[in-house]
Amino acid sequence: MKRGLILMATAVLVAGCGNSGQPAGSQQSQKPAKVTLEWWHLSTAExxxxxxxxxxxxxxxAHPNVTIKATVLENDAxxxxxxxxxxxxxxxxVFVTWGGGVLKQQIDAGxxxxxxxxxxxxxDTFTPAALSAYQFDGKTYGLPTDIGLVGFWYNKQLFAKAGISAPxxxxxxxxxxxxxxxxxxxTPIALAGKEKWPGHYYWAYLAMRIAGLPALKQAGTDHDFTKPDFVAAGQQVKALADLQPFQKGFLGAGYGTPDGQAATVSNGKAAIELMGQWAPAVQKDAGKGLGADLGFFPFPAVEGGKGSTGDAFGGGNGLSVGADAPPEAVEFVKFMTQMDQxxxxxxxGGVLPxxxxxxxxxxxxxxxxxxxxxxxASGYQLYLDQAYxxxxxxxxxxxVAELIAGTKTAEQVGQDISEVAKSE
Structure with missing residues (x-):
């Protein structure tokens, strides 16, 4: 009887063991651990x-162990x-990045x-231009989700009213x-003066057209923005501002707010805005939308300038992964950028290829x-507030915001930027 009990006990023990010799039910410990991914982005518009x-x-x-917690904020916030x-x-x-100097500083900080x-x-599935802002010294620190350029978005009906037949x-x-x-x-132009970054587009493009793309890249190295061509760019911004082309209260205006830059154009209260490829989506979200009356033209040439009109200014969004993020974060970035997604x-119409x-x-x-x-494009310059x-x-x-507001001269703009650049 005792021998029978021993055999039964042995049989139970053997039945309770897997091939690995681990106790039954131990497979539960093999299940992927629960993971929460913190994902920050700024796509607040449809x-x-x-x-x-x-x-x-x-x-x-597709990953039942993963929960994604999104933090969605508008640009400045x-x-x-x-x-x-x-x-x-x-x-x-996982977080949205524009790449360039800002990302490089985050990389250097580990x-x-x-x-x-x-x-x-x-x-190899990405275009080289789209990847370039997220690669340093042969290494990749993010994948792009958008690429584009800044140009003028305008109301065709208001141009016709003013007798303008072509951009x-x-x-x-x-x-x-x-x-x-x-x-x-x-009102010719809508501008989000409060947020400042839209105004820098004018100075940056004029510097590209007057001084040339190599000069902007050189200034990132020698930290000298006081050269005559940069001053000339500032003088042309002032020439525009002196025409008082912006909407009433522009110095306190936001970009995507109900009374901001995008809505002002979208609702037909201003004819033009200088903005990136996302402009139509934000206009539609912020206002009535212009539909077929919305047109686009690139930043024009400056007579006598060294820059090529084929040089583009802009950037895009990419996704980078925090140094301490779990492996699932990288998988999410790859998922977001695979072709079918x-x-x-x-x-x-939310992003460009x-x-x-x-x-x-x-x-x-x-x-x-x-x-x-x-x-x-013959050349490409990343937004200056991201490139540097x-x-x-x-x-x-x-x-540039002070220049547009009339409280700083073109010469002072170059001096002040140079001073900060040299102290970095």
């Missing part, structure tokens, strides 16, 4: 607001919050993961058109024009 939320749900469905957390020595698991090995199999090809023609718009009773955003072969997904006529200009270190970029924004 279609990306809903598209990105759906992509997060799709990823969660996003920059401020990201700066605060990175200065404390941390970074979100806050961003080198994802080169993880993304190596997919790098200006030169800066002198642009200034003349501003005068024609004013004479017809139309990303092309949905291109088709919706960053993957080879997406070009046919661009449906909007204006965005097709932007994509064509990008494809033929954060303090330098902020000084560019601040100084």
């Amino acid at each position: 279609p990306l607001k809903s598209l990105w939320a759906q992509r997060a749900k799709d990823f969660e469905a 996003y920059k401020a919050k990201l700066t605060t957390i990175t200065q404390s020595g941390k970074a979100p698991d 806050l961003v993961k080198d994802v080169s090995g993880d993304v190596a199999p997919v790098l 200006p090809a030169t800066w002198a023609e642009f200034l003349d058109d501003v005068k024609k718009l004013k004479a017809s009773g139309v 990303h092309t949905k955003a291109v088709e919706a 960053v993957l080879k072969g997406e070009e046919s997904a661009v449906k909007d006529a204006n965005l097709k024009q932007v994509a064509t200009l990008l494809a033929g 270190p954060p303090a330098v970029g902020q000084q560019v924004n601040d100084s």
Whole structure:
């Protein structure tokens, strides 16, 4: 009887063991640990607001152990919050970046993961221009979700009212058109003076057209923004500001707010805004929308300038991964940028192609024009408040805002930016 009990006990013990010799039920310990990913982005307008939320749900469905906690902020609030957390020595698991000098500083601080090995199999699917802002010294620190350029978005109906039959090809023609718009009773330009970064687009483009793209890149090295061509760029910004072309109260205006820059154009209260490829989506979200009356033209040539009109100024958004983020963060970035997911955003008009072969997904006529200009660009300059270190970029924004407001001269703009650049 005792022998029978021993045999039964042995049988139970053997039945309770797997091939590994581990106790039954130990497979539960093999299940992926629960992970919460902190994802920060700034797509507050449609279609990306809903598209990105759906992509997060799709990823969660495919990865049941992962919960994505999104923090969504508008541009200035996003920059401020990201700066605060990175200065404390941390970074979100996944976060939107514009690349350039700001990302490089975060990399140097040890806050961003080198994802080169993880993304190596997919790098060839991206266009080189889209990837360039997120690569340093042969390593990759993010993947792009958008690429584009800044240009003039305008109201065709208001141009016709002012007797303007075609967009200006030169800066002198642009200034003349501003005068024609004013004479017809139309506010020429909407500007988010409170947020400052939209104003720096004017100075940056004029510096590119007058001094040339190499001069801007050289200034990033020698920290000298006082050269005559940079002063000339500031003088042309002042020449524009002296025409008083902006909407009433522009110095206190935001960008995407109900009474801000995008809404002012969208509601037909101003004829032009200088903005990136996302402008149509934000206009539609902030106001009534212009529909077929919305047109686009590139920043014009400056007579006698050294820069090529084929040089583009702009950038895009990318996704980087915090240094301490779990492996699932990298998988999420790859998921967001794979063809079957990303092309949905291109088709919706939310972003422009960053993957080879997406070009046919661009449906909007204006965005097709932007994509064509990008494809033929002779050179590319990242936004100055991202290309340069954060303090330098902020000084560019601040100084140009003061120039537009009439409280700083063109010479002082160059001096102040140079002073900050040399102290970095």
